[in-house]
Amino acid sequence: MAETFEPLSNDLILRAARGEPVERPPIWVMRQAGRYLPEYNQAKGGRDFFSVCRDPELASTITLQPILRYANLIDAAIIFSDILVIPQAMGMTVEMLEAKGPHFPNPLRKPEDLSQLKSEVDVRAELAYVFDAIRLTRRKLAGRVPLIGFVGAPWTLMSYMVEGGGSKTFMFVKTWIFKHPSTTHSLLARITDVCVEFLAHQVLAGAQMLQVFDSWAGELSPHDFRTFALPYIRRISARVPVRIKELGGEPVPMTIFAKGAWYALDELCESGYQVVGLDWTHDPESAVAVANGRVTLQGNMDPNVLYGGREAITQAVERIAKGFGGGRKGWIVNLGHGITPFVDPEDLKWFFEETRRVTGASE
Numbered sequence: 001m002a003e004t005f006e007p008l009s010n011d012l013i014l015r016a017a018r019g020e021p022v023e024r025p026p027i028w029v030m031r032q033a034g035r036y037l038p039e040y041n042q043a044k045g046g047r048d049f050f051s052v053c054r055d056p057e058l059a060s061t062i063t064l065q066p067i068l069r070y071a072n073l074i075d076a077a078i079i080f081s082d083i084l085v086i087p088q089a090m091g092m093t094v095e096m097l098e099a100k101g102p103h104f105p106n107p108l109r110k111p112e113d114l115s116q117l118k119s120e121v122d123v124r125a126e127l128a129y130v131f132d133a134i135r136l137t138r139r140k141l142a143g144r145v146p147l148i149g150f151v152g153a154p155w156t157l158m159s160y161m162v163e164g165g166g167s168k169t170f171m172f173v174k175t176w177i178f179k180h181p182s183t184t185h186s187l188l189a190r191i192t193d194v195c196v197e198f199l200a201h202q203v204l205a206g207a208q209m210l211q212v213f214d215s216w217a218g219e220l221s222p223h224d225f226r227t228f229a230l231p232y233i234r235r236i237s238a239r240v241p242v243r244i245k246e247l248g249g250e251p252v253p254m255t256i257f258a259k260g261a262w263y264a265l266d267e268l269c270e271s272g273y274q275v276v277g278l279d280w281t282h283d284p285e286s287a288v289a290v291a292n293g294r295v296t297l298q299g300n301m302d303p304n305v306l307y308g309g310r311e312a313i314t315q316a317v318e319r320i321a322k323g324f325g326g327g328r329k330g331w332i333v334n335l336g337h338g339i340t341p342f343v344d345p346e347d348l349k350w351f352f353e354e355t356r357r358v359t360g361a362s363e
């Protein structure tokens with residue numbers, strides 16, 4: 001049986017995701033718990049990143065940091081974890097190198113390397129620490145705001161697993177998909193199965209909304225996105241609600257954020273998600289026209305505007321809010337990608353306050 005938690009005192013983001021009219025648009029920020037916050041750096045100390053993810057007490061403390069700092073300005077929490085916990089659960093070693101990012105000592109460079117993956121992944125056991133962190137975070141949130149769970153999309157996860165880390169050229173994964181399309185599809189299908197199980201169990205543990213991050217979508221041509229990314233994005237949205245019900249839970253709103261896939265916006269609006277995340281390469285007006293009320297849109301200020309100071313932030317907020325039609329329906333305010341280190345937390349606060357002012361909220 002799923003645990004029961006305190007009722008929500010702020011369910012704005014869930015109502016906006018369902019397409020209901022709202023008194024003001026909800027706000028949260030991707031990567032809102034992270035290195036730009038001094039309290040994050042302090043809590044993490046010298047610890048290894050993934051050992052922090054595996055410590056439910058610490059992960060829940062970090063998840064709550066932006067909620068405490070920006071009390072009443074922020075409308076959702078996102079569980080502190082990483083998209084790369086799936087490759088780990090599938091049997092791969094992933095390290096987080098200081099100032100360099102993720103590193104896989106044994107990447108999947110050729111089809112024979114697939115033998116290092118487990119044939120069966122016991123998601124409940126392998127990722128139990130995430131479910132524990134979610135349950136603990138729900139208790140600590142005590143209904144203040146909804147908690148978002150997430151996964152990396154299959155294409156993005158495959159890219160990391162094959163490249164062995166971030167990449168500028170994507171040479172290894174492009175070699176793989178164009179040389180071995182059929183093993184590509186079987187690998188993407190295996191990753192998808194783990195994603196579905198992981199998302200469903202996050203909801204059973206207490207996640208109230210889900211987001212799928214396809215951070216490397218923009219590396220594919222429109223044709224290859226339709227071939228290697230979109231079918232698995234759709235499979236996730238089709239299967240997750242079914243799996244949640246099988247497990248005895250209630251489906252929750254789902255968001256797809258396919259960074260760089262501006263060309264696929266129309267298809268993403270038909271991909272089975274209630275919310276479509278936009279990076280900053282979209283003009284809000286045109287995105288609203290394409291979406292035409294089919295989904296709620298999320299985004300999309302360039303996170304680097306936060307480096308530009310208060311005047312730049314105010315101008316961007318005014319322009320973007322106008323583009324989204326004011327936000328009483330169909331808009332969740334966010335950045336167009338994760339917030340970056342070195343942003344002054346006071347400037348992020350200004351972004352929240354200006355959004356509130358411009359979207360006409362009096363509370």
Ligand code: CP3
Binds near residue numbers: 044078096215
């Ligand atoms: O606050 C939140 O949004 C929740 C936590 C979260 C993290 N990573 C924590 C993190 C979330 C949702 C992610 C998702 C994630 N992880 C993505 C998708 C979003 C995106 O940015 O496109 C990706 C591609 C990753 C993989 C990853 N993890 C990279 C490339 C890096 C290194 C780059 C960087 O920003 O540091 C990480 C590390 C990471 N994940 C950190 C945090 C707070 C910083 C590591 C540290 O503290 O040492």
